[in-house]
Amino acid sequence: MAAALQLLSCVARAPLRPLLWGGPVARLASGMAVAEQARQLFESAVGAVLPGPMLHRALSLDPGGRQLKVRDRSFQLQQNLYLVGFGKAVLGMAAAAEELLGQHLVQGVISVPKGIRAALEHAGKQEMLLKPHSRVQVFEGAEGNLPDRDALRAALAIQQLAEGLTADDLLLVLISGGGSALLPAPIPPVTLEEKQTLTKLLAARGATIQELNTIRKALSQLKGGGLAQAAYPAQVVSLILSDVVGDPVEVIASGPTVASAHNVQDCLHILNRYGLRAALPRSVKTVLARADSDPHGPHTCGHVLNVIIGSNALALAEAQRQAEVLGYRAVVLSAAIQGDVKSVAQFYGLLAQVAGTHLTPSIAGASVEEDAKLHELAAELQIPDLQLEEALEAMGGAGGPVCLLAGGEPTVQLQGSGKGGRNQELALRVGAELRRWPLRHIDVLFLSGGTDGQDGPTEAAGAWVMPELASQAAAEGLDMDTFLAHNDSHTFFCRLQGRTHLLHTGLTGTNVMDIHLLFLRPR
Numbered sequence: 062m063a064a065a066l067q068l069l070s071c072v073a074r075a076p077l078r079p080l081l082w083g084g085p086v087a088r089l090a091s092g093m094a095v096a097e098q099a100r101q102l103f104e105s106a107v108g109a110v111l112p113g114p115m116l117h118r119a120l121s122l123d124p125g126g127r128q129l130k131v132r133d134r135s136f137q138l139q140q141n142l143y144l145v146g147f148g149k150a151v152l153g154m155a156a157a158a159e160e161l162l163g164q165h166l167v168q169g170v171i172s173v174p175k176g177i178r179a180a181l182e183h184a185g186k187q188e189m190l191l192k193p194h195s196r197v198q199v200f201e202g203a204e205g206n207l208p209d210r211d212a213l214r215a216a217l218a219i220q221q222l223a224e225g226l227t228a229d230d231l232l233l234v235l236i237s238g239g240g241s242a243l244l245p246a247p248i249p250p251v252t253l254e255e256k257q258t259l260t261k262l263l264a265a266r267g268a269t270i271q272e273l274n275t276i277r278k279a280l281s282q283l284k285g286g287g288l289a290q291a292a293y294p295a296q297v298v299s300l301i302l303s304d305v306v307g308d309p310v311e312v313i314a315s316g317p318t319v320a321s322a323h324n325v326q327d328c329l330h331i332l333n334r335y336g337l338r339a340a341l342p343r344s345v346k347t348v349l350a351r352a353d354s355d356p357h358g359p360h361t362c363g364h365v366l367n368v369i370i371g372s373n374a375l376a377l378a379e380a381q382r383q384a385e386v387l388g389y390r391a392v393v394l395s396a397a398i399q400g401d402v403k404s405v406a407q408f409y410g411l412l413a414q415v416a417g418t419h420l421t422p423s424i425a426g427a428s429v430e431e432d433a434k435l436h437e438l439a440a441e442l443q444i445p446d447l448q449l450e451e452a453l454e455a456m457g458g459a460g461g462p463v464c465l466l467a468g469g470e471p472t473v474q475l476q477g478s479g480k481g482g483r484n485q486e487l488a489l490r491v492g493a494e495l496r497r498w499p500l501r502h503i504d505v506l507f508l509s510g511g512t513d514g515q516d517g518p519t520e521a522a523g524a525w526v527m528p529e530l531a532s533q534a535a536a537e538g539l540d541m542d543t544f545l546a547h548n549d550s551h552t553f554f555c556r557l558q559g560r561t562h563l564l565h566t567g568l569t570g571t572n573v574m575d576i577h578l579l580f581l582r583p584r
């Protein structure tokens with residue numbers, strides 16, 4: 062992971078430039094200017110969910126420094142504060158929490174990805190590192206996002222800390238994506254290796270994160286409310302950075318402070334669905350059978366306050382605000398984009414076409430068939446709260462540049478052995494879709510980026526494309542379809558126009574899934 066966390070310096074913020082679209086040459090030049098604005102909007106989205114600002118928004122101390130306020134709840138502080146955390150963004154969250162509450166902090170333990178301290182240090186992100194004499198002990202583990210011995214040691218230390226607490230204590234739990242792999246505590250006789258194998262098999266067969274984490278909860282001492290139970294009778298405040306569509310607290314990092322609502326039957330259905338029930342190790346069958354007859358039932362979590370402090374929606378709201386500052390009519394489509402990357406790319410390609418006709422009705426009357434096709438595709442993708450009508454209506458009255466914003470996490474079914482990531486693949490596919498549409502009357506730019514700054518196993522966060530992509534690629538002898546067939550989007554963008562279409566932010570220290578930006582402007 063240390064190598065994978067290689068960092069690039071942040072994109073320098075270019076001054077804002079007016080939107081000068083026009084003839085082919087001016088259009089390409091202004092395309093670069095819009096790409097720069099797209100990068101800035103992406104960075105502002107990420108900036109809204111960085112650990113420091115988030116923690117400061119979520120927590121406040123009264124002037125005497127003895128009452129901690131979280132939302133509408135107050136907690137008494139008197140040298141009784143403990144901290145645990147697990148997840149990819151937790152180092153920066155812990156640093157911010159210690160800076161704010163350090164005088165009350167007795168002890169802390171966090172579990173973070175291998176190599177993250179070196180990577181953040183290398184990136185010059187001092188604010189995301191703990192101070193030299195910090196009271197927080199750091200464990201690094203879960204190489205490749207898989208539970209390992211190091212993560213197991215961290216989980217045991219976290220469990221021990223929680224079990225030692227009393228009714229006078231307050232436990233602050235910092236949670237972010239990647240937390241499941243960083244907090245493995247299999248219920249005996251299930252071994253770490255067995256849990257790892259089952260997780261890998263489920264993921265490889267296409268299980269959703271909801272399904273995966275239902276199984277993880279059933280086999281873990283700390284997930285599904287187990288950590289909250291271990292900390293009882295202490296009060297527990299969980300601050301959660303969401304990396305799951307819809308922000309379900311019981312799914313993010315497998316809900317260690319949320320009572321699990323699942324039963325053994327749910328687990329067996331999932332294992333059946335992926336053809337894994339017959340081959341289950343004896344230990345897993347034993348644990349599931351035991352849970353079935355557990356007289357205590359699921360953990361209760363009345364002593365817990367779970368708070369989502371950062372999410373994709375929050376990041377989008379900031380980017381929307383910034384887009385408006387830049388003079389765009391900005392509409393958030395959804396923070397819950399999911400589904401196969403091919404369908405999502407088709408959706409954006411068609412959306413650009415239909416939105417374009419709404420934007421310039423006098424030049425290109427809206428096509429009823431395309432409109433219907435777009436709605437059909439949207440229905441197939443089952444995106445909750447999709448603001449499609451609102452976006453299309455906004456086009457009608459915009460009379461100028463428009464920015465549509467969305468977020469979420471499409472899925473890629475890997476077929477080839479190429480190098481790429483969800484975001485670069487989506488951008489390339491949208492580029493391929495755009496060549497199907499004439500779009501002569503509007504200029505279009507699409508950007509997709511992962512908010513953690515690392516798209517799949519590449520050093521880029523994502524990429525941006527314009528309808529000119531196909532001709533640019535052809536001019537450099539690059540066949541988009543061949544690269545797509547091998548899931549080789551990163552190689553494609555590395556070879557295209559001196560890598561200028563890649564989005565590079567370096568590791569950001571946060572993670573609220575992906576951001577998609579679609580810019581449209583009448584010519």
Ligand SMILES: Nc1ncnc2c1ncn2[C@@H]1O[C@H](COP(=O)(O)OP(=O)(O)OP(=O)(O)O)[C@@H](O)[C@H]1O
Nearest residue numbers: 238304473479480481482483486513515516517548
């Ligand atoms: N060659 C590739 N082309 C396209 N997508 C890829 C490729 N290789 C990996 N991926 C995708 O990258 C994702 C894994 O990337 P990553 O390690 O960033 O995890 P992640 O799910 O994005 O984690 P996080 O939620 O922390 O962002 C998977 O969705 C996988 O399908």
Ligand SMILES: O=C(O)[C@H](O)CO
Nearest residue numbers: 238239240241313314
């Ligand atoms: O850790 C996990 O379970 C995933 O990142 C979802 O939160």
